[in-house]
Amino acid sequence: xxxxxxxxxxxxxxxxxxxxxxxxxxxxxxxxxxxxxxxxxxxxxxxxxxxxxxxxxxxxxxxxxxxxxxxxxxxxxxxxxxxxxxxxxxxxxxxxxxxxxxxxxxxxxxxxxxxxxxxxxxxxxxxxxxxxxxxxxxxxxxxxxxxxxxxxxxxxxxxxxxxxxxxxxxxxxxxxxxxxxxxxxxxxxxxxxxxxxxxxxxxxxxxxx
Numbered sequence: 001x002x003x004x005x006x007x008x009x010x011x012x013x014x015x016x017x018x019x020x021x022x023x024x025x026x027x028x029x030x031x032x033x034x035x036x037x038x039x040x041x042x043x044x045x046x047x048x049x050x051x052x053x054x055x056x057x058x059x060x061x062x063x064x065x066x067x068x069x070x071x072x073x074x075x076x077x078x079x080x081x082x083x084x085x086x087x088x089x090x091x092x093x094x095x096x097x098x099x100x101x102x103x104x105x106x107x108x109x110x111x112x113x114x115x116x117x118x119x120x121x122x123x124x125x126x127x128x129x130x131x132x133x134x135x136x137x138x139x140x141x142x143x144x145x146x147x148x149x150x151x152x153x154x155x156x157x158x159x160x161x162x163x164x165x166x167x168x169x170x171x172x173x174x175x176x177x178x179x180x181x182x183x184x185x186x187x188x189x190x191x192x193x194x195x196x197x198x199x200x201x202x203x204x205x206x207x208x209x
Contacts, residue, residue, distance in 0.1 A: 003029075004065045004102050006073035006190050009089035009162055010110030011155060012127070013120035015177025016076040018199060019110055022183070023073045025196045031068065033076040040070045051079040051086035054094060063101040064094050080131050090138040090158060092165060099171075106190050109162050109174040118151040 006023065010016055020032040031039070035053070037046040045053065045067065054077065057066035068074070077088040088094050098105060111117070121127045132145035139161075140154040159174060166172035173189040175182045183197035 003072050004068055004074070004098075004105050006075075006106050006108065007077075007098060008073075008075045008108040008110055009077065009095070010108065011089070011117060011158060012076060012078060012080075013117050014110040014112050015199075016110055018177055018197070019108070019186070020073075020075040022186075022194045022197050023075065023190075023192075026192045026194050028073040028192070029071045030073045030075055031071045032074075033079070042067075042070065045070070049079040049081075049084065049086070050074055050077055051084070051088050054088045055086060058094050058097055062097060064088070064098050065102050065105075080127070080135055080137075085135040085137055087138050090161070095165060105171065107166065107169075107172045108186065108189065109159060109172070110177050111159055111174060112176060112178055114152045114155040115148070117155050118148050121151060122148075 006028065008016060008019055010019075016032065020030045024030050029039075031050050031053075033050060035045045035048050035050065040046060053067050054064040054074075057068075058064040060066070079086040095107075112120075121132065122129065129146075132140065132151065133143060136142045137145070137154075139157050140150070144150050145154065162172070163174065173185065175185050179185075183194050187194040
């Protein structure tokens with residue numbers, strides 16, 4: 001049975017790696033984007049993308065968390081690599097299935113100012129320049145996402161959607177990772193003491209479009 005307690009629905013480059021590290025130090029078993037072989041004895045999960053495992057569970061059993069026996073937190077869900085464009089954090093049916101099968105899960109939505117996220121995506125490998133505009137993504141069809149305006153509109157739309165889906169639900173917390181009160185807000189929401197909160201996986205270059 002899955003032991004999931006935390007699922008982050010934030011976009012890439014919104015502090016998901018920071019969140020993952022903070023939760024790991026606090027004692028959570030964290031899957032962040034991809035499951036490393038050292039994290040599991042289940043060969044079916046070694047090197048698997050979190051997004052793939054979520055969808056596999058959802059379509060085979062109805063429960064997206066059915067294969068996450070070894071994990072208590074998922075911090076980055078999306079996958080835009082190797083010909084895959086999977087965005088579970090934008091899929092209402094999958095989110096609703098997690099809520100149904102795991103009613104005690106605490107949902108987070110990590111974010112930063114949308115312009116800053118857009119710039120980080122642009123500066124991170126080929127994410128903003130090639131992969132986003134070349135892929136079919138919910139809210140950002142193929143051919144869109146090359147400009148700052150398009151990326152920002154897509155980012156804002158994602159968080160507006162989450163706030164509509166979770167309107168009034170105390171199990172959901174949107175937080176700005178750069179906010180001085182972010183650590184305390186997340187700690188209170190997930191019911192754990194977060195002894196570390198910093199900046200991980202930062203960009204080393206900046207570009208503008």
